Amino acid sequence: MxxxxxxxxxxxxxxxxxxxxxxxxxxxxxxxxxxxxxxxxxxxxxxxxxxxxxxxxxxxxxxxxxPMSKAGNDVLHINNKDVENLYEEARNSFSVNAFTSVALCCRKLLMNVAVHLGAEENKTFIFYVEWLDKKNYILPNSKKWVNQIRKIGNEATHEICIVSEDDAKKTLIFTEMLLKIVYEFPAMAE
Missing domain, CATH: 2.30.30 (SH3 type barrels.)
Known part of the structure; x- marks a missing residue:
């Protein structure tokens, strides 16, 4: 039609x-x-x-x-609407060249994932990253890319800077991988 x-x-x-x-x-x-x-x-x-x-x-x-196409891929089996919505918001932000917004969403997403998995609310960002690490949601060889999410997100939050397209894409891809480790892969094994 x-x-x-x-x-x-x-x-x-x-x-x-x-x-x-x-x-x-x-x-x-x-x-x-x-x-x-x-x-x-x-x-x-x-x-x-x-x-x-x-x-x-x-x-x-x-x-x-x-609009540009969304960066990243769908992540299956996310069983928390806030986490799912934030991930889609980050992907949609990328499609309209809102790269700083991508970094901010991904940073906030790490906090939401930790709380959804059982971390205490109203803590600092670094608390949530360390909590995910201590609970083994961050694999040993993935600590470097989770640190990239933290670093780029912190710069977007605390410094006067604009996040580049490359950094936004990297942040989104790393976030996607974390979501797959936490939600998609475990559900596939059941």
């Missing part, structure tokens, strides 16, 4: 991962426009319509995609 009016069905085909449904698609349907960078120079911009979900994806003059 096509609910877009005046859609151009003959655009140059473009493959991309849809930021809405997560499908890798190829589309030739959408809208083209011209962006004037100066009186002498024009750049094509475009909006492609996802053939899977029907939502629009904008490609700017530098071919950057909006």
């Amino acid at each position: 096509n609910f877009w009016e005046g859609i151009d069905n003959e655009l140059l085909g473009k493959n991309y991962t849809c930021g809405y449904c997560g499908c890798y698609v190829g589309s030739e349907k959408g809208y083209e426009g011209i962006y004037r960078t100066s009186p002498e120079k024009e750049v094509e911009i475009s909006i492609y319509v996802c053939p899977s979900c029907g939502n629009p994806t904008y490609f700017d003059k530098d071919n950057r995609q909006y």
Whole structure:
């Protein structure tokens, strides 16, 4: 079903991962426009319509995609809504280039996971990281990447800085792995 009016069905085909449904698609349907960078120079911009979900994806003059696809993967068997919602919030923040928000969500997520697993509430952030470590939720060879979540999250919280896309992606991937260790892998073994 096509609910877009005046859609151009003959655009140059473009493959991309849809930021809405997560499908890798190829589309030739959408809208083209011209962006004037100066009186002498024009750049094509475009909006492609996802053939899977029907939502629009904008490609700017530098071919950057909006919304970007979510970083990270789904984590199965998270049995706490706050933890699940924070992880999705972090992934959604990444898709709209809110990289500092990703780091802040992942930092808060570590605290929520610890409390959900039995740690006492209203403690410091480092208390929760140490609690997860003492209870063996942080594997010996994963302490370095949990420390990266802590470090990047602390910088976002306590310093005047903007988190880079690379640091946000790294933080999100490390958080995903921790969630898989805590929730997904144990449920698969049952």
